[in-house]
Amino acid sequence: MAYHFAPIKLDDRGHIRDSVFAILRNAILDKKLEPGQKLVERTIAEQLGISRTPVREAINQLVLERLVTHIPRKGVVVSGFSKADIIEILAIRTSLEALICSIAATKIKPRDLKRLESLAKQITEEHGKGNFKKSNQLNDKFHEIIYKAAESPRVYSFLYTLHEYITKFTQVAYSKPGRWEEVWVEHNEIIEALGRHDSSQAEVVAKRHAENSSKAFLQMANWEKD
Amino acid sequence: MAYHFAPIKLDDRGHIRDSVFAILRNAILDKKLEPGQKLVERTIAEQLGISRTPVREAINQLVLERLVTHIPRKGVVVSGFSKADIIEILAIRTSLEALICSIAATKIKPRDLKRLESLAKQITEEHGKGNFKKSNQLNDKFHEIIYKAAESPRVYSFLYTLHEYITKFTQVAYSKPGRWEEVWVEHNEIIEALGRHDSSQAEVVAKRHAENSSKAFLQMANWEKD
DNA sequence: GCAAGTTAAATGGTATACCAAATGCCAAAC
DNA sequence: GTTTGGCATTTGGTATACCATTTAACTTGC
Numbered sequence: 001m002a003y004h005f006a007p008i009k010l011d012d013r014g015h016i017r018d019s020v021f022a023i024l025r026n027a028i029l030d031k032k033l034e035p036g037q038k039l040v041e042r043t044i045a046e047q048l049g050i051s052r053t054p055v056r057e058a059i060n061q062l063v064l065e066r067l068v069t070h071i072p073r074k075g076v077v078v079s080g081f082s083k084a085d086i087i088e089i090l091a092i093r094t095s096l097e098a099l100i101c102s103i104a105a106t107k108i109k110p111r112d113l114k115r116l117e118s119l120a121k122q123i124t125e126e127h128g129k130g131n132f133k134k135s136n137q138l139n140d141k142f143h144e145i146i147y148k149a150a151e152s153p154r155v156y157s158f159l160y161t162l163h164e165y166i167t168k169f170t171q172v173a174y175s176k177p178g179r180w181e182e183v184w185v186e187h188n189e190i191i192e193a194l195g196r197h198d199s200s201q202a203e204v205v206a207k208r209h210a211e212n213s214s215k216a217f218l219q220m221a222n223w224e225k226d
Numbered sequence: 227m228a229y230h231f232a233p234i235k236l237d238d239r240g241h242i243r244d245s246v247f248a249i250l251r252n253a254i255l256d257k258k259l260e261p262g263q264k265l266v267e268r269t270i271a272e273q274l275g276i277s278r279t280p281v282r283e284a285i286n287q288l289v290l291e292r293l294v295t296h297i298p299r300k301g302v303v304v305s306g307f308s309k310a311d312i313i314e315i316l317a318i319r320t321s322l323e324a325l326i327c328s329i330a331a332t333k334i335k336p337r338d339l340k341r342l343e344s345l346a347k348q349i350t351e352e353h354g355k356g357n358f359k360k361s362n363q364l365n366d367k368f369h370e371i372i373y374k375a376a377e378s379p380r381v382y383s384f385l386y387t388l389h390e391y392i393t394k395f396t397q398v399a400y401s402k403p404g405r406w407e408e409v410w411v412e413h414n415e416i417i418e419a420l421g422r423h424d425s426s427q428a429e430v431v432a433k434r435h436a437e438n439s440s441k442a443f444l445q446m447a448n449w450e451k452d
Numbered sequence: 453g454c455a456a457g458t459t460a461a462a463t464g465g466t467a468t469a470c471c472a473a474a475t476g477c478c479a480a481a482c
Numbered sequence: 483g484t485t486t487g488g489c490a491t492t493t494g495g496t497a498t499a500c501c502a503t504t505t506a507a508c509t510t511g512c
Contacts (some may be wrong), residue, residue: 052464053499154318278494
């Protein structure tokens with residue numbers, strides 16, 4: 001029930017608030033902090049061996065990311081993610097994946113297309129060898145290349161955040177049987193559309209890819225709560 | 227060049243940081259603060275007659291909204307919005323409008339459909355009478371009803387923020403000749419799709435509506451800068 | 453014994469104090 | 483005159499102190 005954090009290491013030259021933000025965020029996404037749990041500035045600051053100020057700033061950022069909810073005159077509590085929340089997040093990701101892919105189609109360079117082709121092959125290979133962790137990493141890289149090719153900083157950062165929610169918060173071993181064979185096909189459809197610089201087609205196939213991933217994801221995740 | 231803010235009124239019981247955030251945000255969106263201008267915590271705090279703390283928190287929020295940029299060891303400066311930025315923002319809005327409309331189609335109640343029908347008529351009427359301000363207000367209300375019907379808090383708040391950027395930051399008298407006749411048609415297409423609870427169709431017409439609005443907007447806004 | 457009022461603890465919001473890094477200016481040395 | 487070293491100022495980051503509000507417990511009166 002109670003939380004406890006080890007004192008923070010001050011070795012790094014980064015800002016304490018960012019470290020605190022990462023600590024709290026990971027604790028929530030890893031479910032070390034349960035939904036409904038109250039976060040008390042002073043307590044966290046004492047445990048980390050720092051003052052309230054950076055803790056405050058970290059908590060403010062968590063509020064803006066909706067990972068915690070500020071209840072006036074009550075403090076902040078860890079938000080719960082309902083099934084409806086997950087569905088909303090997946091839907092947003094789907095929309096923005098389609099968007100970023102259609103933008104990327106207009107800007108992508110041959111070099112990145114080559115890297116995508118190579119990655120798509122490797123993903124399938126590694127999965128065939130049973131290296132699921134590796135294939136997931138490569139999959140992330142695949143999408144990251146597309147994200148970056150679009151040169152759309154806002155869409156990129158939205159998608160990055162959403163991606164972390166989806167993969168970290170829900171610790172689903174993301175591999176529905178047969179899904180990776182579909183992924184191979186869909187990745188090639190995406191590469192093909194990007195290669196032809198066909199925005200509308202890229203949008204269509206990226207949307208379908210994200211929708212299928214979302215479906216597979218929801219099927220794997222058995223949700224209890226509403 | 228230099229900025230100056232009047233001392234803040236402490237009458238209201240809301241948090242000072244929120245007031246400061248609103249003041250700075252409006253100043254940026256209204257171009258009272260020019261891009262590249264440096265924001266100094268102490269200076270703003272002194273001018274507003276408060277301490278640095280709430281100013282700090284307000285500035286942090288502005289950083290997260292990308293209205294100001296934090297340059298390490300330099301301070302925060304007001305971000306400029308390039309044409310590419312506007313295009314990105316319009317594209318995100320288009321995607322999310324299509325999404326929220328498709329969600330709304332599955333959830334909308336007869337009462338809201340009635341209100342939409344009535345609003346669509348009023349918008350056209352008021353525009354016909356030359357009450358452009360009024361028709362714009364009603365138009366916002368029209369979209370707000372759809373936003374709320376979708377019961378998707380994250381999409382809603384994204385769209386809300388984007389809407390403020392688009393309308394406030396760019397002070398375009400948003401009325402390309404002939405556009406409102408199209409709007410009348412498009413609004414009715416949206417109402418029709420929502421009424422049939424046809425998600426895919428709602429998505430299609432909402433996307434087209436947002437795309438056309440974006441086009442009209444970009445045509446009206448003559449951008450000088452890259 | 454129960455209820456109401458008063459007080460003390462908890463907690464978040466704000467103000468202020470302190471510190472470290474960086475920048476710029478001034479003086480001294482060449 | 484130029485360059486370099488050092489000091490002062492600026493500025494943001496962090497710590498701490500103070501205040502207001504709320505909650506809860508305890509006491510006191512019925």
